[in-house]
Amino acid sequence: MIDLRHISKTFRKQDEYVEAVRNINLTIERKEIVAVIGPSGCGKSTLLNMIAGLYAPTSGTVVYKGTTVRDVNTDVGYMTQKDNLFPWRTMRDNIAFPLELAGVAKNERAEKADKVIKHVGLDGFETRYPHELSGGMRKRACLARMMLYGAETALLDEPFAALDAQLKLAMHSLLLQLAAESGQTVVLVTHDLMEAVTLADRVLVCTRRPATVALEQRIDLKRPRDVLNVRFTNEFKELYDSLWERLRVEYHEERI
Amino acid sequence: MTALDPNSSSDVARDEPVASPAGKELGGGFMLTCQVVLGIGFLLAWQGVSGRLVDNFYISNPIEVGKRLFGWIADGSLFLHMWATVYATLLGFFIGAVIGVVLGVWLGVSPFTSRLLNPYLGALNALPKVALAPLFVLWFGLGIESKVALAAVLVLFLVFLNTFAGVREVDQDLVDSARLMRATRTQVIMKVIVPSALSWMFAGLKISVPYALIGAVLGEMIAANRGLGYLVQFSGSQFDSAGVFAVLIVIALLAVALNFLVELVQDRMQLWRIVGR
Numbered sequence: 001m002i003d004l005r006h007i008s009k010t011f012r013k014q015d016e017y018v019e020a021v022r023n024i025n026l027t028i029e030r031k032e033i034v035a036v037i038g039p040s041g042c043g044k045s046t047l048l049n050m051i052a053g054l055y056a057p058t059s060g061t062v063v064y065k066g067t068t069v070r071d072v073n074t075d076v077g078y079m080t081q082k083d084n085l086f087p088w089r090t091m092r093d094n095i096a097f098p099l100e101l102a103g104v105a106k107n108e109r110a111e112k113a114d115k116v117i118k119h120v121g122l123d124g125f126e127t128r129y130p131h132e133l134s135g136g137m138r139k140r141a142c143l144a145r146m147m148l149y150g151a152e153t154a155l156l157d158e159p160f161a162a163l164d165a166q167l168k169l170a171m172h173s174l175l176l177q178l179a180a181e182s183g184q185t186v187v188l189v190t191h192d193l194m195e196a197v198t199l200a201d202r203v204l205v206c207t208r209r210p211a212t213v214a215l216e217q218r219i220d221l222k223r224p225r226d227v228l229n230v231r232f233t234n235e236f237k238e239l240y241d242s243l244w245e246r247l248r249v250e251y252h253e254e255r256i
Numbered sequence: 257m258t259a260l261d262p263n264s265s266s267d268v269a270r271d272e273p274v275a276s277p278a279g280k281e282l283g284g285g286f287m288l289t290c291q292v293v294l295g296i297g298f299l300l301a302w303q304g305v306s307g308r309l310v311d312n313f314y315i316s317n318p319i320e321v322g323k324r325l326f327g328w329i330a331d332g333s334l335f336l337h338m339w340a341t342v343y344a345t346l347l348g349f350f351i352g353a354v355i356g357v358v359l360g361v362w363l364g365v366s367p368f369t370s371r372l373l374n375p376y377l378g379a380l381n382a383l384p385k386v387a388l389a390p391l392f393v394l395w396f397g398l399g400i401e402s403k404v405a406l407a408a409v410l411v412l413f414l415v416f417l418n419t420f421a422g423v424r425e426v427d428q429d430l431v432d433s434a435r436l437m438r439a440t441r442t443q444v445i446m447k448v449i450v451p452s453a454l455s456w457m458f459a460g461l462k463i464s465v466p467y468a469l470i471g472a473v474l475g476e477m478i479a480a481n482r483g484l485g486y487l488v489q490f491s492g493s494q495f496d497s498a499g500v501f502a503v504l505i506v507i508a509l510l511a512v513a514l515n516f517l518v519e520l521v522q523d524r525m526q527l528w529r530i531v532g533r
Contacts, residue, residue, distance in 0.1 A: 080433075098438070101434070101443055
């Protein structure tokens with residue numbers, strides 16, 4: 001469904017050229033959950049920005065469902081590390097924003113919003129403003145907004161990096177549940193290997209900048225997964241260790 | 257969900273302690289008394305000095321000023337002049353604010369145009385706008401229109417610069433996320449850019465209110481047949497110092513009233529402060 005063909009991206013800052021991504025080839029199937037992992041600052045986010053059509057690749061093409069992405073790709077939902085909620089809108093109005101843009105009547109969008117709000121466990125906070133919500137609640141609001149938008153593909157850029165361990169687990173479980181319900185394709189960028197193996201069907205290990213794919217690993221853990229206990233199984237441990245082995249090389253090289 | 261989320265109860269951001277209304281200091285009534293006493297003392301001193309230490313011709317005295325004021329109130333002429341000034345101030349403010357906001361948003365979202373116009377706008381802004389007054393008299397005549405124009409120009413630049421800065425400060429990530437949700441360009445402007453620049457716009461509007469009054473009064477001083485600016489100019493040319501002081505008092509009261517109005521509006525707009533966070 002998503003086809004990255006020989007994409008590279010070089011940023012130019014005055015006279016300095018920074019190559020963020022080099023020659024990545026990647027095909028992502030429908031309903032697949034792919035985790036991209038690698039050292040921080042290696043160009044993983046750039047990859048997502050190119051799939052979202054926010055950046056054009058310097059060379060190569062991004063093909064989404066058979067069409068080359070040239071402008072903003074409105075078929076994707078994008079959740080960044082920073083929660084992009086509008087500070088002047090209440091939580092409900094934030095979540096209903098995509099419906100408002102589509103011209104859905106006020107009553108109908110409030111009704112639909114309240115449904116997803118309940119689904120992510122934020123009921124009771126509909127009229128709060130983002131600054132009145134905790135970090136975890138804002139993340140859930142972002143997820144709810146993405147659900148309501150009904151994007152077929154979710155791009156997640158280290159969405160849970162700033163959350164504490166318990167909350168992270170809760171969010172993982174919620175994410176898997178939502179993705180399974182809506183049949184979403186998910187591309188998840190993270191630097192947390194545990195998170196990658198827990199959630200994904202396939203893990204890509206990126207090298208440090210410029211990012212290229214160093215290793216691709218299928219994660220054949222059965223679904224639905226129990227995010228809390230899957231990590232204690234032997235299969236999980238084997239996958240985790242072999243990936244960690246490869247990842248360590250990247251971190252090691254970085255330090256030299 | 258709750259079973260998975262042991263934090264759900266403590267998940268709520270703590271309500272920030274409500275800021276106590278600017279602590280009424282002990283003895284606030286005492287301060288008010290002092291202020292009144294100071295004012296009365298000043299008036300008494302003025303009355304005492306006038307005609308004894310300083311010539312009455314220059315500084316007049318409170319009794320004569322009061323008489324002049326009551327005379328104008330009695331024959332209703334004061335209200336005619338006040339209304340002319342208030343009208344020019346408010347209309348000028350309104351026109352300048354609308355043009356300033358529209359121009360600020362428009363240039364803020366069109367990098368090409370703003371870079372193109374940058375040197376010219378800079379020059380126009382550096383120009384003392386008061387110097388435009390003769391031109392406005394030429395264009396709009398001696399009537400109220402030229403005063404409105406002068407007030408509007410003063411307001412326009414302040415509001416424009418603030419709005420422009422606000423639009424430039426908009427979080428690009430918010431714009432991108434709206435575009436990814438199929439927002440049209442108009443929707444991006446109306447639902448993302450304008451709301452997030454609102455606190456800047458209000459700041460611009462707030463500081464420009466006194467400038468609207470300045471523009472109106474100055475316009476009336478240059479060429480007019482009514483308005484407080486005309487009255488102060490006329491009194492001065494008649495060597496009527498009591499009249500000049502009387503008008504100054506009225507203008508000062510008007511300025512205070514306008515500021516009070518702005519504060520009122522601002523209190524109602526508290527919500528927009530959230531944006532600044």
